[in-house]
Amino acid sequence: MTRARYRVDAGGDAAIARFVLPERLGFGPVLAPVMYRADWAEGEWGRGALLPYGMIEIAPGARALHYSELVFEGLKAYQVDHDRPNLFRPLDNCRRLARSAERLAMPVVPESLFLEAIDAVAGACSGIIPSRSGQALYLRPFLFGTESGYMLRNSTTFSFMVIANPVEAYATGPIKVAIERSDVRAAPGGVGAAKAGANYAASLRASSAAVARGYTIALWLDAHEHRYIQELSGMNLFAVIDGELHTPALDGAILPGITRDSLITLARHLGYVVRERLMALDEVLAQMRSGACSELFACGTAAIVAPIAALAEPDGAEHAAAQLDRVAAQLREALLAIQERRAPDPFGWTRDVAVAPAAAPGAPAVAG
Ligand code: COI
Numbered sequence: 001m002t003r004a005r006y007r008v009d010a011g012g013d014a015a016i017a018r019f020v021l022p023e024r025l026g027f028g029p030v031l032a033p034v035m036y037r038a039d040w041a042e043g044e045w046g047r048g049a050l051l052p053y054g055m056i057e058i059a060p061g062a063r064a065l066h067y068s069e070l071v072f073e074g075l076k077a078y079q080v081d082h083d084r085p086n087l088f089r090p091l092d093n094c095r096r097l098a099r100s101a102e103r104l105a106m107p108v109v110p111e112s113l114f115l116e117a118i119d120a121v122a123g124a125c126s127g128i129i130p131s132r133s134g135q136a137l138y139l140r141p142f143l144f145g146t147e148s149g150y151m152l153r154n155s156t157t158f159s160f161m162v163i164a165n166p167v168e169a170y171a172t173g174p175i176k177v178a179i180e181r182s183d184v185r186a187a188p189g190g191v192g193a194a195k196a197g198a199n200y201a202a203s204l205r206a207s208s209a210a211v212a213r214g215y216t217i218a219l220w221l222d223a224h225e226h227r228y229i230q231e232l233s234g235m236n237l238f239a240v241i242d243g244e245l246h247t248p249a250l251d252g253a254i255l256p257g258i259t260r261d262s263l264i265t266l267a268r269h270l271g272y273v274v275r276e277r278l279m280a281l282d283e284v285l286a287q288m289r290s291g292a293c294s295e296l297f298a299c300g301t302a303a304i305v306a307p308i309a310a311l312a313e314p315d316g317a318e319h320a321a322a323q324l325d326r327v328a329a330q331l332r333e334a335l336l337a338i339q340e341r342r343a344p345d346p347f348g349w350t351r352d353v354a355v356a357p358a359a360a361p362g363a364p365a366v367a368g
Helices: 012-018 065-068 091-105 109-123 198-211 258-269 281-290 327-339
Strands: 002-008 036-041 049-052 070-072 075-078 086-088 136-145 156-166 175-179 217-218 236-241 242-247 274-277 293-300 304-312 350-352 364-367
Touching: 002 109, 012 036, 012 049, 012 109, 036 109, 036 281, 049 109, 065 075, 070 091, 070 198, 070 350, 075 109, 091 109, 091 136, 091 258, 109 136, 109 156, 198 217, 236 258, 236 281, 258 274, 258 293, 258 304, 258 327, 281 293, 293 327, 304 327
Parallel strands: 002 049, 175 217, 175 304, 242 274
Antiparallel strands: 002 364, 036 049, 036 156, 070 136, 075 086, 075 136, 086 350, 136 156, 236 242, 236 293, 293 304
């Protein structure tokens, strides 16, 4: 048994006891009543705390607010047909957060702190994790610079927090995607491969315009030629071409999705040939017309595996592949069955949440 370092503040247990899981969860509007916070100053991490969910104070001059000195993660705790929540590849999220932090020259959140925070929030929320397949507790760790100042250098103080949301999939049912042919999300050498708020900020104009036009999300092309498919700012893309799975190779501008990586492994395990390569959009559109490309789908922690019903041009013309949700459905079910522990996990991807017994407010929590 290991002794966790974090403090448990009063109010969280009562807030969880009062919490009623709504019938409709959506993705984000329902907030878990607890959160975790640890602060970094003078070169080290202070003791963390599990707190009732609430507003935080931040200096109006904080670098997170002015220079987007912020990186984040997204992972889920699952509790479908069993009474102890489990996580999916949390160390991969921890490592990606570290790479994102390094890209922005922010302090790295050590594995022990990351897991402590995730276990504290998911463990405290175990009674309110939705239990239908496809639902989960979405955990959102984030790290941000809190020092005020306009000089272009990193902050010297940071906060690491985890908030959580009981959720459904980001989109329920097939999605339609708007091809973005003007704005650029990221270029190699920039922050596109980091899960940095700035990288999402660059995508918001196109994403909002896509949503306003009735689409779920924008499809990004490469920065140089506007020719090669990159990703969907929040999801990675796969195409089924001649029965094989093709996905854009990571080029330094694409976010390396953990779901993307899991699907590559899982699909190969199921017998598919999977190719990571440069994928020209025009070539894929021609293959959709000829029938060689039979299906498109997107994937991500939030999205799970979402069939793509159409790619839409800026003028509204739509391109659709002949099939919808065939290979995607097979992969979604295979992935969810592992994530939800309804099937064996040959890859060792799932991990129990270490549920701490109730600790007196103010006392150190004990994680087992
Ligand atoms: C995730 O899948 O965790 C993401 O961060 C995507 C976000 C746009 C909801």
